[in-house]
Amino acid sequence: MLGVIGGSGFYSFFGDDARRVPCDTPYGKPSAEITVGTVGGHEVAFLPRHGERHEYSAHTVPYRANLWALRALGVRRILAPCAVGSLTPELPPGSVVVPDQLVDRTWGRADTYFDDGGVHVEFADPYCPTLRTAMVGLPDVVDGATMVVIQGPRFSTRAESQWFAAAGFRLINMTGYPEAVLARELEICYAAIALVTDLDAGVDVGSGVKAVDVFAEFQKNIEPFKKLVHQGIERVDEERSCTHCLAHEGIELPFELP
Numbered sequence: 001m002l003g004v005i006g007g008s009g010f011y012s013f014f015g016d017d018a019r020r021v022p023c024d025t026p027y028g029k030p031s032a033e034i035t036v037g038t039v040g041g042h043e044v045a046f047l048p049r050h051g052e053r054h055e056y057s058a059h060t061v062p063y064r065a066n067l068w069a070l071r072a073l074g075v076r077r078i079l080a081p082c083a084v085g086s087l088t089p090e091l092p093p094g095s096v097v098v099p100d101q102l103v104d105r106t107w108g109r110a111d112t113y114f115d116d117g118g119v120h121v122e123f124a125d126p127y128c129p130t131l132r133t134a135m136v137g138l139p140d141v142v143d144g145a146t147m148v149v150i151q152g153p154r155f156s157t158r159a160e161s162q163w164f165a166a167a168g169f170r171l172i173n174m175t176g177y178p179e180a181v182l183a184r185e186l187e188i189c190y191a192a193i194a195l196v197t198d199l200d201a202g203v204d205v206g207s208g209v210k211a212v213d214v215f216a217e218f219q220k221n222i223e224p225f226k227k228l229v230h231q232g233i234e235r236v237d238e239e240r241s242c243t244h245c246l247a248h249e250g251i252e253l254p255f256e257l258p
């Protein structure tokens with residue numbers, strides 16, 4: 001089964017015929033009930049990352065419960081649409097980008113299932129190459145960018161933003177971590193697909209990020225973006241063939257996976 005974790009503005013994905021699945025996990029309840037429907041021949045489980053009414057801010061999203069609940073349902077591949085800021089005028093608002101790297105600047109989030117025992121998963125390339133290939137084949141999608149994930153919920157200062165841009169990071173977001181690493185720890189293929197909603201504070205042409213502008217830009221682009229994600233799902237192979245994301249080879253886990 002494929003999973004989709006929808007970001008801001010992405011609270012539903014199917015028509016009324018979707019099946020709702022209440023879930024509970026050892027890490028508490030996920031952000032919302034998961035809905036299961038069919039897209040492009042795939043059975044798809046959809047979970048709104050921030051809850052159905054955006055109850056969870058980026059730093060309070062129950063990430064461990066979300067990934068665990070999807071895995072327990074049978075999900076082994078996840079597409080993660082998200083809203084991002086751009087750190088370069090080359091990626092103006094409305095751009096859709098499939099990032100290939102991330103930098104974690106969050107703090108205090110529960111970002112592992114392996115609190116006990118010496119388990120260290122490989123994470124040099126945080127995104128699934130197979131899912132990325134499917135997504136970058138979509139029309140007008142940009143292939144590759146480093147996404148820096150900040151703690152939020154505030155936006156960056158101008159100096160932070162300029163620092164990130166000088167380091168070569170091109171996208172900025174608040175939810176891409178720990179979602180990606182938790183997927184890897186559960187051996188779930190994971191790829192983000194990012195919709196640019198604003199130029200972050202430090203980009204010369206910007207006057208600073210205001211939430212009202214971000215949401216207005218997002219509203220304008222959200223329906224085409226959802227359609228694009230539907231098209232992306234149609235491009236995903238029926239069977240999972242990826243071995244890159246099987247992170248447990250040679251590792252003894254302290255517990256059984258669902």
Ligand SMILES: [Zn+2]
Pocket residue numbers: 128129130131188189190242243244245
């Ligand atoms: Zn993979």
